[in-house]
Amino acid sequence: MKENVVVIGGGVAGMEAARQLLLLGYNPILVEQQDHLGGHVAQWNRLFPDMAPAGDLVRRLWDGITDANIFLETRVTSVNRLKDDYLVMLSNGVSISCRAILIASGFKLFDAARKEEYGYGVYDHVVTNADLESWFNGNESDRIPSAPRSVGFVHCVGSRDLKAGNSQCSKVCCITAVKQAIEMKERFPEARVYCFYMDLRLFGKKYEDFYIRAQQEFGIQFIRGRVSEVGETLDGRLQVKAEDTLSGKPLKVQLDLLVLMAGMSCNPDVAELARMARLDIDSDGFLRSLDNTAGIDVSNRPGIFYAGACTGAKTVPETLGEARSAALDIHRYLQGR
Amino acid sequence: MMDFGFKLSKSATLDLDRADTGRYERLCALEPDARICMNCGSCSATCTAAPFSGMSLRKVILGLQRGQDVRPMLQGCMLCGKCSMVCPRGINTRHLILTLCRIYD
Numbered sequence: 001m002k003e004n005v006v007v008i009g010g011g012v013a014g015m016e017a018a019r020q021l022l023l024l025g026y027n028p029i030l031v032e033q034q035d036h037l038g039g040h041v042a043q044w045n046r047l048f049p050d051m052a053p054a055g056d057l058v059r060r061l062w063d064g065i066t067d068a069n070i071f072l073e074t075r076v077t078s079v080n081r082l083k084d085d086y087l088v089m090l091s092n093g094v095s096i097s098c099r100a101i102l103i104a105s106g107f108k109l110f111d112a113a114r115k116e117e118y119g120y121g122v123y124d125h126v127v128t129n130a131d132l133e134s135w136f137n138g139n140e141s142d143r144i145p146s147a148p149r150s151v152g153f154v155h156c157v158g159s160r161d162l163k164a165g166n167s168q169c170s171k172v173c174c175i176t177a178v179k180q181a182i183e184m185k186e187r188f189p190e191a192r193v194y195c196f197y198m199d200l201r202l203f204g205k206k207y208e209d210f211y212i213r214a215q216q217e218f219g220i221q222f223i224r225g226r227v228s229e230v231g232e233t234l235d236g237r238l239q240v241k242a243e244d245t246l247s248g249k250p251l252k253v254q255l256d257l258l259v260l261m262a263g264m265s266c267n268p269d270v271a272e273l274a275r276m277a278r279l280d281i282d283s284d285g286f287l288r289s290l291d292n293t294a295g296i297d298v299s300n301r302p303g304i305f306y307a308g309a310c311t312g313a314k315t316v317p318e319t320l321g322e323a324r325s326a327a328l329d330i331h332r333y334l335q336g337r
Numbered sequence: 338m339m340d341f342g343f344k345l346s347k348s349a350t351l352d353l354d355r356a357d358t359g360r361y362e363r364l365c366a367l368e369p370d371a372r373i374c375m376n377c378g379s380c381s382a383t384c385t386a387a388p389f390s391g392m393s394l395r396k397v398i399l400g401l402q403r404g405q406d407v408r409p410m411l412q413g414c415m416l417c418g419k420c421s422m423v424c425p426r427g428i429n430t431r432h433l434i435l436t437l438c439r440i441y442d
Binding site: 194200211212215216219221222224244246247249250251252253254 | 369399
């Protein structure tokens with residue numbers, strides 16, 4: 001009889017962890033509240049920096065967990081500690097007894113409408129990074145103009161924003177903006193493409209190469225300054241204001257499309273889970289790791305582990321790496337080592 | 338002109354839709370590396386003319402992108418080439434300045 005491990009969240013973190021747990025000889029039970037696996041990545045088109053189709057990654061992960069128990073459209077309704085075990089009850093009536101739980105509940109994309117000055121939900125041609133990926137995936141949208149003359153990207157929407165309650169950097173938006181700017185320029189070579197940034201945080205492998213390509217091959221203009229205000233002109237174009245902080249002057253430009261790089265905020269559902277399992281929440285609203293250097297996947301409760309963006313913004317490779325290390329830590333925990 | 342006790346100030350706003358970036362585009366065609374400047378300021382920091390003349394290659398490239406006349410700054414350059422030693426993107430800055438002077442001629 002293989003030992004049960006409950007994995008909460010069926011995004012790439014939960015899928016990869018389940019795959020590793022299967023390989024280690026356990027019986028992972030994957031619980032996902034939506035009707036599909038793959039989480040945010042399943043909605044994405046291509047992944048930086050190799051431009052690999054996101055769907056390929058999700059399918060590969062799927063192939064690795066065909067032997068796992070997967071419950072879709074299912075939520076965790078309670079978690080109770082019984083001596084050395086946890087009793088996990090699910091919304092479909094199933095109850096599971098297990099010694100280890102992995103939480104991979106991910107993040108919530110910041111609601112860009114909360115930054116009212118950008119006019120998301122007010123002006124048709126203001127969209128988010130996720131809306132643009134959906135369009136890249138072939139979903140028609142009349143909000144994306146058919147022949148834009150100029151396109152802008154706003155970095156740090158709802159991240160590095162104390163007022164919005166999300167003071168952390170979302171890490172992936174800078175490189176995503178560069179990626180999407182290149183993809184727009186490939187589709188509309190005549191369009192002028194601007195990125196409005198505060199800092200460019202291109203920390204990952206190949207990210208800087210991507211940035212140089214964006215400048216060199218695609219002529220994308222990077223303007224250091226946060227967009228302060230978006231309005232609409234009489235002919236339906238967007239009037240964007242920012243300070244060009246490198247020139248020290250206010251700047252304005254008319255755009256046909258403005259893409260807001262909505263950041264990662266904590267998944268609000270995690271608060272309820274934390275209450276049930278008596279887990280600590282960090283000051284940023286994400287789950288608190290026992291140690292942010294050497295134990296990012298370890299919680300304050302015995303047998304409960306974390307993987308991926310439930311503890312903070314992560315890239316896909318970081319998430320996959322954490323899922324593997326969490327699976328290994330669960331293995332060692334269950335072996336009593 | 339009669340003094341009414343007030344004056345009209347010209348807006349300092351940079352209007353990218355009206356900016357004439359023709360010179361910048363010509364520079365990029367001749368010196369493609371102009372595009373990869375990341376505004377770090379190394380060139381301006383090391384420039385021997387900068388403290389006395391207001392020359393800043395960083396501001397020259399930025400000014401061209403914004404359609405401004407950068408000749409007054411260029412005139413401060415003594416073509417010593419120190420800036421080309423410090424550019425982290427390896428731009429041949431001295432050559433770029435000479436090319437730009439030719440565009441202005």
